[in-house]
Amino acid sequence: MIIGTPGRLADHISRKTFDTRTIRWVVLDEFDKSLEMGFEPQLAVVFKSLTGKQNHLLTSATTLDVLPSFIPFSQPERISYLNDTAPTRLTLKSVHTLSTEKVETLMRLVAGFHQEACLVFCNHREAVDRISALFNDHNFAHGILHGALEQIDREKNLIKFRAGAHHVLIATDLASRGLDIPEIKHIVHYQLPLQRDAFVHRNGRTARMHAEGQAYFVLADDEMLPPYMDDNITEVKINPKFALPPPPEFVCLYISAGKKDKISKGDIAGLLMKKGGLNADQIGLITTLDHASFAAIRRTHLKQALTGIKNERLKKIKVKIEEAS
DSSP states (O other): OOOOOHHHHHHHHHTTOSOGGGOOEEEETTHHHHHHTTOHHHHHHHHHTSOSOSEEEEOOSSOOSSOOTTSSOSSOOOOOOOOTTSOOOEEEEEEEEOGGGHHHHHHHHHHTTTTOOEEEEOSSHHHHHHHHHHHHHTTOOOEEEOTTSOHHHHHHHHHHHHHTSOSEEEEOGGGSSSOOOTTOOEEEESSOOSSHHHHHHHHTTSSOTTOOEEEEEEEETTOOOOTTSOSOOEEOOOOSSOOOOOOOSEEEEEESOOGGGTOOHHHHHHHHHHTTOOOGGGEEEEEEOSSOEEEEEEGGGHHHHHHHHTTOEETTEEOOEEEOO
């Protein structure tokens, strides 16, 4: 089994690092999004290297009406797992505000979620940065995600969100696909997308599997609903006063070594328990990247852990360990 991105697979095929004649199944997840993001040339390389006799499975949350020419079939069998008779697990609500108070209204709304995981969607990264600046002014823990961030910053912010080191992630549609965090309770559309498909994918980050979720859109008095929206949606009133929620229960440690340094999650957990004096239930999610790692620990034990592991080596490697910024 080979799992990879279109560009990486195309690179391996061009270098002939594996024999494509042995491939029996081709599965393309988020196929329409791959095309939308400009990966058609790389996918064409992959498909042209195959015999065309493979079994194919293309998955997507939306329908692709016209298939690209490199696909070796034109009329695929369509399988839908949508069930119109199933009970709705997503509740959609609206929040109305003055245009001059929109960001403050958003902050009061999110503060009322009481540390339940929340994704805030914007159409442009400038809006993400503007909202983030206000949250920073109020010491409101959060992360951001958009295309202008360095890859390591994207990964760090997602890791902290998954680990519960912050409960709010403010993002562009970069976060509407491939973000597998089943515990997201709330989706907030600070700006509604122009296309219905984008709206569907955003909302798909919550109410996953058997869970329930809430989706909100914040509408200023000078904004109009897009054509795909139903204007008969329950409006909710939020607390006019802002109350900063308590800091997240977990905090993330940054460790300057990773998988390519032969560091494992077990190595990190062992260091935190043996030298940091932590119990297993005081350690949360541990994530190892190529040359860096992140470990979530309970905030109440941060000082104890940092004191205990100061100047300690990890598998004989001298590493930098600090609270992730």
